Amino acid sequence: MQRRSFLAGTAAAAGLATAGCGNLATSDPNTLTFMFRGGLDERAAYTEAIAEFERQNDVTVNVVVTDGDQYDTKLQAAILGQKTPDVFYFDSGKLKAYAINDVLQDMSPYLESAGTAVDELWPLAVDLYRFDGEVQGQGSAIYGLPKDIGPFSFGYNRTMFEEAGLALPDPELPYSWDEFTEICQELTQDRDGDGALDQWGTGLNVTWNLQALVWSNGGDWSDESVTTVTVDTPEFAEALQFFADLQNVHQVTPSIAESQTMDTYQRWMRGQIGFFPVAPWDLSTYRDLDFEWDLIPYPAGSTGSPATWIGSLGIGVSSASRNPEMATRLAAFLSADPGTQELLVDAGIQIPNIRSTALEWAADDSFMPENKAEMIRIVEDYGRPLPGYNTYNAEWYTEFFTNIQPVLDGDQTAAEYCAWVQPRMQTRLDAANRQEQIDRGEFR
Amino acid sequence: MSAVDAPPAGRRFGAGPARPVSGRGPAPARRTGTTSDLHRRERRWAAAFIAPVVLGFVLFAVLPFCFSLYAAFTNWNGLSAPTFTGLENFRLMMADDYFWQALWNTLFLMIGIPIGLSISLVLAMAMNRRMPGRSVFRVIYYLPVVTSLAAISILWQWAFNGDFGLINQGLALIGxxxxxxxxxxxxxxxxxxxxxxWKGLGFSMLLYLAALQSVPRSLYEAAELDGAGAWGTFRHITFPMLRPVTFFLVVTNIIGGSQVFTEVNIMTPNGGPEFSTATIVWYIWQKGFQNLQLGYATAMSLVLGLLVFVITLIQFRLNARNSFSVE
Structure with a gap:
């Protein structure tokens, strides 16, 4: 090869490589870029849905899909490089930062002509993405549509109950904490008689299950205005202590240090755990369990009412999109199109975003869980977003869990820990609120 | 002095011809017009070949570094333009106990560097002997180097599982x-x-093995004639002759060790219990990409870069003081 042609080839290759770097945003208004994350089931469902959207709208959609743990970093890099995809998933906890800094487009002007009935979505799911410039959840501006709505429910192993000769739980009446502890103690057994326990009442994870206990006991992570951290209240400490005591005092979970591992999840799937959380994204996996299970409300603390959280991922449109109308149409299609929803629900990834479809889904008793209505109740009646969803960042909230291990190990009381961690959380909450004010131009 | 004694610093060791000193060798031939043209053309081509690398270095190293110098002194969330805040990020850093904890964790993890180098040296010496199946062992030890770090991290996460992990099963066998x-x-x-x-053994072992095989046999023969034992031979010939490789491995391991991220993020996703495994790079990533505090994260990167630079500089100085060459 001549030196000159070799050099020309090298330069061409470098040019192509450089051009390839820019595939996240396109200048062609008839080409949209959609960036998302998800497992194989989700990818397959979206591939089909997007092909249908392209056919219906005569546009091209470039799909960028990443693994879950790389998504936030890649999206952030795209935003930094001013290559924000036209349509992308985003964490509802980042809505304020994205809206204030003009990353997200207010979709409301385009929704009427989007061709999809967005008003049939769960109202709570849409409200998560409203923002009036100050308070998330308010106003007419909509900066995202729900990719899903995820009620974090509570399941029990019905087969285990029947084998233990215990009365099945009431699907509508929550256990009190004392009742729950007693049942767990009865379920915790050495079934094969080898001297070691091989069946436990429950196996909870403090990061994802403490909310249900705290809220049902009248506590919370912050006050309503999200300016004061309130984890140092007696009701909060009582809930955390109850959580820790399940492991350390009542010994109804596999072991002290298991709460942050996958082990309890696997034990649940092996039929060794009586009560375990069930989220919509677990449904496809739980279809293959070789025992019967169902949903009930979480055990309730002093308020007597059950509580749990609802997760949601948003589908947003970039404020830099060349075709915000078509981008909004795509977001609405993915969020609210009945055909797309059917694909995702059939894949066992989520419950339907469309309320009427969800009610039909819940009424279908041909597949487990029988009490799917519990998920509907969570969405309609008592579920709430995770703390930190409506602050500028969630650092103050995650701080609560960073040093919690001594409480879980029984080396520190919940009250001591909550009193110690409150000022640390408050500092971070103040910093987040201050950053929000700075970015809004109100404070320097 | 025995033949196996280490030479004083700076002394040339061996009987080879002295390297010509610049300016004292024979004068280069006078260039004719033809060779001058050729040189110019060659230089142009050389510049053309070097240009992409230089351009890449400027684009992806120098410019980002210059920008990070500025960003470290700003309040920057990565979504909008940075605003200058002076030393505020550094003041916050000094008061941030997680920063110090992450720095300590990073330094602690570097304990593995001398341990790993020692084991890999022993392994290299074993592999350097004529023993049956040594090629197979070399491949086995090198396999982790070419295996995905993510896959290795997941594998070890299972091995360390408290209930049914391989490590605890092994420990259970001995009660x-x-x-x-x-x-x-x-x-x-x-x-x-x-x-x-475990992950780094293969790479260090391979470099040590290559270095061992390049030690002149004559040195060992001279040592043998002088009656040096195995330890003396190792201490006064093998180890000094491996110094350049050891220096290279220590420098690259410390730089690599200060950038540990993937294995920590996979094996202990939230920085570990009580922040015990959060490394400085993990914390930088957490601040920059999870909490939208890129200005602060950049300031931490700058401090980390300075620390690594200083440590490397000290190593170079120490190495220069103890260096010698064989010709």
Whole structure:
């Protein structure tokens, strides 16, 4: 090869490589870029849905899909490089930062002509993405549509109950904490008689299950205005202590240090755990369990009412999109199109975003869980977003869990820990609120 | 002095011809017009070939570094333009106990460097002997180097599982009830060190092996004639002759060790129990990409870069003071 042609080839290759770097945003208004994350089931469902959207709208959609743990970093890099995809998933906890800094487009002007009935979505799911410039959840501006709505429910192993000769739980009446502890103690057994326990009442994870206990006991992570951290209240400490005591005092979970591992999840799937959380994204996996299970409300603390959280991922449109109308149409299609929803629900990834479809889904008793209505109740009646969803960042909230291990190990009381961690959380909450004010131009 | 004694610093060791000193060798031939043209053309081509690398270095190293110098002194969330805040990020950093904890964790994980180098040297010396199946062993030890770090991290995460992990099963065979390695603050860092030593063995071993094979036989023969034992031979010939490789490995391992991220993020996703495994790069990533505090994260990167630079500089100085060459 001549030196000159070799050099020309090298330069061409470098040019192509450089051009390839820019595939996240396109200048062609008839080409949209959609960036998302998800497992194989989700990818397959979206591939089909997007092909249908392209056919219906005569546009091209470039799909960028990443693994879950790389998504936030890649999206952030795209935003930094001013290559924000036209349509992308985003964490509802980042809505304020994205809206204030003009990353997200207010979709409301385009929704009427989007061709999809967005008003049939769960109202709570849409409200998560409203923002009036100050308070998330308010106003007419909509900066995202729900990719899903995820009620974090509570399941029990019905087969285990029947084998233990215990009365099945009431699907509508929550256990009190004392009742729950007693049942767990009865379920915790050495079934094969080898001297070691091989069946436990429950196996909870403090990061994802403490909310249900705290809220049902009248506590919370912050006050309503999200300016004061309130984890140092007696009701909060009582809930955390109850959580820790399940492991350390009542010994109804596999072991002290298991709460942050996958082990309890696997034990649940092996039929060794009586009560375990069930989220919509677990449904496809739980279809293959070789025992019967169902949903009930979480055990309730002093308020007597059950509580749990609802997760949601948003589908947003970039404020830099060349075709915000078509981008909004795509977001609405993915969020609210009945055909797309059917694909995702059939894949066992989520419950339907469309309320009427969800009610039909819940009424279908041909597949487990029988009490799917519990998920509907969570969405309609008592579920709430995770703390930190409506602050500028969630650092103050995650701080609560960073040093919690001594409480879980029984080396520190919940009250001591909550009193110690409150000022640390408050500092971070103040910093987040201050950053929000700075970015809004109100404070320097 | 015995033939196996280490030479004083700076002294040339061996009987080879002295290298010509610049300016004292024979004068270059006078260039004719033709050779001058040729040189110019060659230079142009050379510049053309070097240009992409230089351009890449400027684009992806120099310019980002210059920008980060500025960003470290700003309040920047990565979504909008940075605003200058002076030394505020550095003031916050000094008061941030997680920054110090992450720095300490990073330094602690570097304990694995001398351990790993020692083991890999022993392994290299073993592999350097004529023994049956040594090629197979070399491949086995090198396999972790070419295996995905993510895959290795997941594998070790399972190995360290408190209940049914391979490590605790092994310990149970000798009557030890193993801890829940990655879930306890006291054992999470040692667990990571163990994994990182295992992962790095093959690479260090291979370099040591290559260096061992380039040690002149004549030195060992001279030592043998002088009656040096195995330890003396190792101490006064093998080890000094491996100094350049050791220096290279220590420098690259420290730089690599200060950038540990993937294995920590996979094996202990939230920085480990009580922040016990959060490394400085993990914390930078957490601040910059999870909490939208890129200005602060950049300031931490700058401090990390300075620390690595200073440590490397000290190593170069120490190495220069103790260096010698054989010709």
């Amino acid at each position: 030890i009830d193993g801890p829940n390695w990655l879930q306890e603050a006291s054992t999470s860092k040692p667990a990571l060190v163990l994994m990182m030593v």
